[in-house]
Amino acid sequence: MHGGVAAIVVAGGRGTRAGGGLPKQYRCVGGMPVVRRTLLAFTAHPGIALVQPVIHRDDEALFREASSGLDVLQPAHGGATRQSSVRAGLEALAERAPEIVLVHDAARPFATPALLDRAIEAGRAGAAIPGLVVSDTVKAVDGEGRVVETLDRNRLRTVQTPQAFRFDALLAAHRKAAAAGRDDFTDDAALAEWAGLPVGVFAGEAGNVKLTTADDFRRAESDLLAALGDVRVGSGYDVHAFAEDGDHVWLGGVKIPNDRGVVGHSDADVALHALVDAILGALAEGDIGVHFPPSDEQWRGASSDRFVAYAVERVRARGGRIAHVDITVVAETPRLGPHREAIRARVAEITGIPVERVGLQATTSEKMGFIGRREGLVAYATATVRLPWGAE
Incomplete structure (x- = not known):
C-alpha cells in the first residue's frame, strides 16, 4: 500500500489506576475490552485502510484475545514512553507509506465516525488535532498556590486524539526527535510543533473521553447503558x-x-x-x-x-x-x-x-x-x- 489512511492505536501503557488488576485498555466497558471497542471504531471506518496497534510486549496474549477476529496489522511493541511507542508504530508502517496517519489512544474507545471523518480531512493539511473549547475560567498559580494570571479561555483548547498528520512529516519529526535525544513529548502535536510543523485544530467531541480512573469506567458504563x-x-x-x-x-x-x-x-x-x-x-x-x-x-x-x-x-x-x-x-x-x-x-x-x-x-x-x-x-x-x- 502506498497512499491512503492508516491509524496507529497506542495500547502499550501500564495504567492501573482504574483498578481491576489489568492495564486499563484490557478492562471491559459495556461487556467489551476497551482496546477492542477502540479498534472497532477504526476497522469499521471505510476511509481507514490500515490499523496498526502498538502494545506492550508482555500483553501479547491479552491483545490476541481482545482483538480476535478484527482486521488489524501485527502489533508493534511499544517503548518506555508514549513517544517511543508511536515511533514504533510509524516505523512498522514505513514500508506501506500511507499518505495520512491518525494516532489515537486505546483508552479513548468512543471516537465516532464523524470525528474520524474530520480527522482524516484535517490531516491532509499536514498536522491537526481535535480540541474542545474551554468553558471554565482557567487560572495560572505559583508554587504557593496563589493566582498569578487569569488566562484568556477563548484562546485555550483541551486536546484529544486521534491526532492527524501527513505520514512522512510525522515520521521525519519522530526520527529527528530520537536523533536529538528527545523522548519527553506527551503528544504528537507537541513533537510536531518542536519540529517546526504548523498544527491546526479541528472540532473534538465531548464524548471522546479518556478512561483513566475507576470513576471514568463507572461513568462510561452508565452512559453506555443509557444509550442502549x-x-x-x-x-x-x-x-x-x-x-x-x-x-x-x-x-x-x-x-x-x-x-x-x-x-x-x-x-x-x-x-x-x-x-x-x-x-x-x-x-x-x-x-x-x-x-x-x-x-x-x-x-x-x-x-x-x-x-x-x-x-x-x-x-x-x-x-x-x-x-x-x-x-x-x-x-x-x-x-x-x-x-x-x-x-x-x-x-x-x-x-x-x-x-x-x-x-x-x-x-x-x-x-x-x-x-x-x-x-x-x-x-x-x-x-x-x-x-x-x-x-x-
Missing part, C-alpha cells in the same frame, strides 16, 4: 430424549454424571440450545437450526458453548449487550442442585455477563408425561438484550 434503550426479550425452548446408554449429560456447559446420555446431533445441551434460541429471538434472527442446521456434519458432537458464543457475538455486532438470562430445566434426572452454581458460572463465562445476571431454575413434571417417565428432558430460556436505538 432498545430493550428486547427473547425466549427459547429445547427438548432431547434420553439415549439407551451413556454416563453423562451436558447442561449449561457442565458435564453432569447420569445413568444415560441424551440423543442429539451436537452435545445435546438443552439448556444452552434454549439459550441460543432466546438470544437469537431477541434479535429476531431465527433460531439455532437456521444458523447451525443438524444436517451439517461439522456440528456433529460440537460443544454447544460455540453456539452461544456465536449468538453473543451477534448481539455485540449490533452494538448491544446481554443484560440478563434465565434458564429453567425440567427433568426427573439428573438432579441439578449440586451443579447449580457451576452451571451459572459457566453460562456467565460464555455470555460474558456477571453471574448475578444468570438465573437458573430446576424442576420436575411431578412424574407426568414423557419427562415423568424419564424419557427425556426440557429447557426453557429467556434472554434480555439491550440494543442502541436504530440497530435493526
Whole structure:
C-alpha cells in the first residue's frame, strides 16, 4: 500500500489506576475490552485502510484475545514512553507509506465516525488535532498556590486524539526527535510543533473521553447503558430424549454424571440450545437450526458453548449487550442442585455477563408425561438484550 489512511492505536501503557488488576485498555466497558471497542471504531471506518496497534510486549496474549477476529496489522511493541511507542508504530508502517496517519489512544474507545471523518480531512493539511473549547475560567498559580494570571479561555483548547498528520512529516519529526535525544513529548502535536510543523485544530467531541480512573469506567458504563434503550426479550425452548446408554449429560456447559446420555446431533445441551434460541429471538434472527442446521456434519458432537458464543457475538455486532438470562430445566434426572452454581458460572463465562445476571431454575413434571417417565428432558430460556436505538 502506498497512499491512503492508516491509524496507529497506542495500547502499550501500564495504567492501573482504574483498578481491576489489568492495564486499563484490557478492562471491559459495556461487556467489551476497551482496546477492542477502540479498534472497532477504526476497522469499521471505510476511509481507514490500515490499523496498526502498538502494545506492550508482555500483553501479547491479552491483545490476541481482545482483538480476535478484527482486521488489524501485527502489533508493534511499544517503548518506555508514549513517544517511543508511536515511533514504533510509524516505523512498522514505513514500508506501506500511507499518505495520512491518525494516532489515537486505546483508552479513548468512543471516537465516532464523524470525528474520524474530520480527522482524516484535517490531516491532509499536514498536522491537526481535535480540541474542545474551554468553558471554565482557567487560572495560572505559583508554587504557593496563589493566582498569578487569569488566562484568556477563548484562546485555550483541551486536546484529544486521534491526532492527524501527513505520514512522512510525522515520521521525519519522530526520527529527528530520537536523533536529538528527545523522548519527553506527551503528544504528537507537541513533537510536531518542536519540529517546526504548523498544527491546526479541528472540532473534538465531548464524548471522546479518556478512561483513566475507576470513576471514568463507572461513568462510561452508565452512559453506555443509557444509550442502549432498545430493550428486547427473547425466549427459547429445547427438548432431547434420553439415549439407551451413556454416563453423562451436558447442561449449561457442565458435564453432569447420569445413568444415560441424551440423543442429539451436537452435545445435546438443552439448556444452552434454549439459550441460543432466546438470544437469537431477541434479535429476531431465527433460531439455532437456521444458523447451525443438524444436517451439517461439522456440528456433529460440537460443544454447544460455540453456539452461544456465536449468538453473543451477534448481539455485540449490533452494538448491544446481554443484560440478563434465565434458564429453567425440567427433568426427573439428573438432579441439578449440586451443579447449580457451576452451571451459572459457566453460562456467565460464555455470555460474558456477571453471574448475578444468570438465573437458573430446576424442576420436575411431578412424574407426568414423557419427562415423568424419564424419557427425556426440557429447557426453557429467556434472554434480555439491550440494543442502541436504530440497530435493526
